[in-house]
Amino acid sequence: MARARSPKPAPKPARSPWRRRIVIALQLLIGMGLIAVAALAVAVYVTRAQLPSFSELKSSPNGQMIRVHASDGSVIVSLGPSYGEWLPYERIPAVMRDATISVEDRRFRSHPGVDPIGVARSIKARWDRGRWTQGGSTITQQLARNIFLSSQKKFGRKFREGILALAIERAFTKDQILELYLNKVYYGGGAYGIDAAARKFFGHGADELTLAEAAVIAGLVKAPSNYSPTADADAAVGRAGVVIETMKETGAITASQAAAADVEGLKLAPEPRQNSVRYFTDWALPQLDVLIDEQQAPLEVWTTLDPAMQRQADAAIRANVPGGAQGALVSLDRDGAVRAMVGGTDYVSSIYNRATQAQRQPGSAFKLFVYLAALEAGHKPEDSIVDEPITIDGWSPRNDSRRNSGPVSLRTAFAYSLNTVAAKLGQEVGFATVADMARRFGITTTVNTHPSMVLGTSDVRLLDMTRAFASVANRGVAVAPYGITRVTANGETIYTHEVDRSHVLVAPYVAAEMTDLLQTAVNTGTGRAAQIGRPVAGKTGTTSSSKDGWFLGFSSGLTTGVWFGRDNARPISGLSGGRAPALAWAAFMRPATAKRPIEQFETQVTLPEWQLEPDEESYYGAPDDGESGGQMVDGDGNPVTTAPADEGEDAVIDGESRPAPDTAPATPQQLNQDWIDRVTGRSDPSRQPPVTQPRAPAPRPLQDERPTQ
Structure with missing residues (x-):
């Protein structure tokens, strides 16, 4: 009796070439990702090592200060950044810290320096509206930009800003970062830092800020010229309302505190009187760009202007x-x-x-x-x-x-x-x-x-x-x-x-x-x-x-x-x-x-x-x-x-x-x-008897004229 022939095994299905390509692509992407992460880590590490110390950053200037002297040596104008007192973290009012975090970077305490959610939100707004309308920058990124970079909206600058932000987060604590930010950010009108802004707009130091005042100042960061209370009070009030509402949403303040904040009742400090001397300084100071190369050190400029004559x-x-x-x-x-x-x-x-x-x-x-x-x-x-x-x-x-x-x-x-x-x-x-x-x-x-x-x-x-x-x-x-x-x-x-x-x-x-x-x-x-x-x-x-x-x-x-x-x-x-x-x-x-x-x-x-x-x-x-x-x-x-x-x-x-x-x-x-x-006296001698030129008499004293300025 003949033996039954065993059936042949079914042939294995051939592997799809596309599947193989996808696997290879994924492997390459993972490899490239790992290389990118390694490169990023190296860049952050190197940048962190090159960062100035916290004390050095505290003492660095916010811009060039110029003092203009009249011909008699008196100071007629001080231009450039307005410096207030440096407030350590513990002296900064909580309402000022909370207002800034709420409106500028509500995930400040949790992100590593760059906020992926904020970046995604910014990209979506760009896609929806066809232009950049929202910034995804964190407080740390803004600090990096203010201290080390320019404000140009270019990819290269944003990339360097991100590296710096990650490095800053590794070098300093969150409280130190917030202290640097609040003492250095520009609030308009030449005021750098919350103390200078508080003195300029409200006539007192930042350690005395109320909730309404803190909301006004926090709202200035987005667009200092547009929301300045001295330039457009209505815009400043409207922006401060947004800040207070955001603080309520984030739980920084209660609904009753938000309702009690009287932004419209705020009284601004009077603007210093600008006299006609500014016509002279506006004409003379732009000439410094041609006369000197110094762009950083504080300058003392001595001029020809006579205050009494002015x-x-x-x-x-x-x-x-x-x-x-x-x-x-x-x-x-x-x-x-x-x-x-x-x-x-x-x-x-x-x-x-x-x-x-x-x-x-x-x-x-x-x-x-x-x-x-x-x-x-x-x-x-x-x-x-x-x-x-x-x-x-x-x-x-x-x-x-x-x-x-x-x-x-x-x-x-x-x-x-x-x-x-x-x-x-x-x-x-x-x-x-x-x-x-x-x-x-x-x-x-x-x-x-x-x-x-x-x-x-x-x-x-x-x-x-x-x-x-x-x-x-x-x-x-x-x-x-x-x-x-x-x-x-x-x-x-x-x-x-x-x-x-x-x-x-x-x-x-x-x-x-x-x-x-x-x-x-x-x-x-x-x-x-x-x-x-x-x-x-x-x-x-x-x-x-x-x-x-x-x-x-x-x-x-x-x-x-x-x-x-x-x-x-x-x-x-x-x-x-x-x-x-x-x-x-x-x-x-x-x-x-x-x-x-x-x-x-x-x-x-x-x-x-x-x-x-x-x-x-x-x-x-x-x-x-x-x-x-x-x-x-x-x-x-x-x-x-x-x-x-x-x-x-x-x-x-x-x-x-x-x-x-x-x-x-x-x-x-x-x-x-x-x-x-x-x-x-130029008559023809033939028409008039000649006369001798008289000696000019001594001048009599002139009245002392002292017009008010």
């Missing part, structure tokens, strides 16, 4: 500014040192610096460059030129009086700001030459070369114009405005200003002749209101429809420029350079020069003997409010026989001249050269 400048602008207008003033010493700078009537309401930033038409003050070019070309102040109608490329300028005076000297034409003569001189020397002269003397804005440019149709800055007049006063040598004299860091001088006196702009005789014209404009012409009882040289400027009024001049080594106008360039009734600006200039310069010796110019205005009186006011000629030599004068000092024209001296609209109202009498009174020569 107060006088502020008072002069406020006392004379037309209603609804703004004003600016710059005063330079003979070497370019800025002694006073006012950029507006109120720094708190407007930080815009009209002395250094605003660009406005200067009107006839621009004629300084026209006459400089003419004098350099060979003209003399005594040269005769005909004041007559003129047309240049279709442009026909007119004098404000709508009259022409025939042959007059350059001195007379400048003193009374005759537009036709300025146009003639500009055409003669070339309008491009006038523009080059303006640029040579420090005008940094664009200067057009249209014929009407001689009447000041190009926008300029007050600081640049003041610099130009100061260079004339400096006998034609360039004057460069500066505000910083010395900078020290850690007791060592790292910068000292050096005055450059080598740049000659025009020959000394040209500057002397220009000074001759400028002082005549003050003594007998449009700038009579700027007389201060000592030699003054200056020029007025008024633009079309009285939109801008200027006066710039110098005396006793001090050059000052004043501007009045509206920011929107709307007309101001009655504004002209010879009125409010000249009066403000005089109000500032009287006390500013009171302790300076009287300095005579190289060319002096000499009055006839019969007009002298035994006091210097008569000698230099006080403003006479409407009468001069028996003749009526308009607001700019021009002799007229009827009411003055309503508009400004320059009569320029959009770069073109415009006629003044027809107020001339039937028989118009000409601007008589004989009258000018007689008043200035």
Whole structure:
């Protein structure tokens, strides 16, 4: 009997190639994961070893501190981080600790430095909204960023932030981390740390914080500028409400405590008064980026600002500014040192610096460059030129009086700001030459070369114009405005200003002749209101429809420029350079020069003997409010026989001249050269008996003027 054949075993199913690949991939991923974990551990270990100690981190600065000194050494501004007292953990109120943890990192006590749940939540919000709207950073990560990194939202920075956070958690306890964080985080307004923030916003130290106050401060971390109680009280209150609600959710406070917190009833500490000194510091301090390289050490910055002059400048602008207008003033010493700078009537309401930033038409003050070019070309102040109608490329300028005076000297034409003569001189020397002269003397804005440019149709800055007049006063040598004299860091001088006196702009005789014209404009012409009882040289400027009024001049080594106008360039009734600006200039310069010796110019205005009186006011000629030599004068000092024209001296609209109202009498009174020569003492000897130049009488004491700040 045959044996039964045993069945063959079933063949084993072939392994799926995909399964094998998945296994290999998993093995690779696990291997790579283990390598990554090992690398992370090494990175954290190395970083931990390189971390500063806790005491070193406590003493590290939060930013660069800058103290600004006036010329007398007094501190006028302290800028940079505001330091409060360092509060150890046990002195930090529990409500402050709980508020911060609740709103910034509620799992602070349990995570290792990086919170995976917070990261996942941040990624989900990014996916849902298409942009990053939530941060997944823990308190430890924020501390790492504040101390060691920047705030750039880049993956590389976030990765380094995570490594640092893990290392910090290994180096310090949770309480130490929270202590560092609360004493170093930025709360806005220059305040770093809770004590500085509490003193800034509430006027007391952080160890006295209430629940409502702690909620306001804790809410600032997310966006200090948006939630600042001094900038937006409603936003700060709303954010503090979110913090209190979060504290209730986390169990940090009870419902009754949350209800009792009166955030809306909080009283803020008053803001320190910001005076006009900030216009100066806002202009001067950005120059540190060019002058020095130091970015960390606390700086002591010594400046040129004279506190007394600054107060006088502020008072002069406020006392004379037309209603609804703004004003600016710059005063330079003979070497370019800025002694006073006012950029507006109120720094708190407007930080815009009209002395250094605003660009406005200067009107006839621009004629300084026209006459400089003419004098350099060979003209003399005594040269005769005909004041007559003129047309240049279709442009026909007119004098404000709508009259022409025939042959007059350059001195007379400048003193009374005759537009036709300025146009003639500009055409003669070339309008491009006038523009080059303006640029040579420090005008940094664009200067057009249209014929009407001689009447000041190009926008300029007050600081640049003041610099130009100061260079004339400096006998034609360039004057460069500066505000910083010395900078020290850690007791060592790292910068000292050096005055450059080598740049000659025009020959000394040209500057002397220009000074001759400028002082005549003050003594007998449009700038009579700027007389201060000592030699003054200056020029007025008024633009079309009285939109801008200027006066710039110098005396006793001090050059000052004043501007009045509206920011929107709307007309101001009655504004002209010879009125409010000249009066403000005089109000500032009287006390500013009171302790300076009287300095005579190289060319002096000499009055006839019969007009002298035994006091210097008569000698230099006080403003006479409407009468001069028996003749009526308009607001700019021009002799007229009827009411003055309503508009400004320059009569320029959009770069073109415009006629003044027809107020001339039937028989118009000409601007008589004989009258000018007689008043200035430059009469032809054949027409008047010769007189000797009198000695200037000794000045009488000036009143002590101490305007309030």
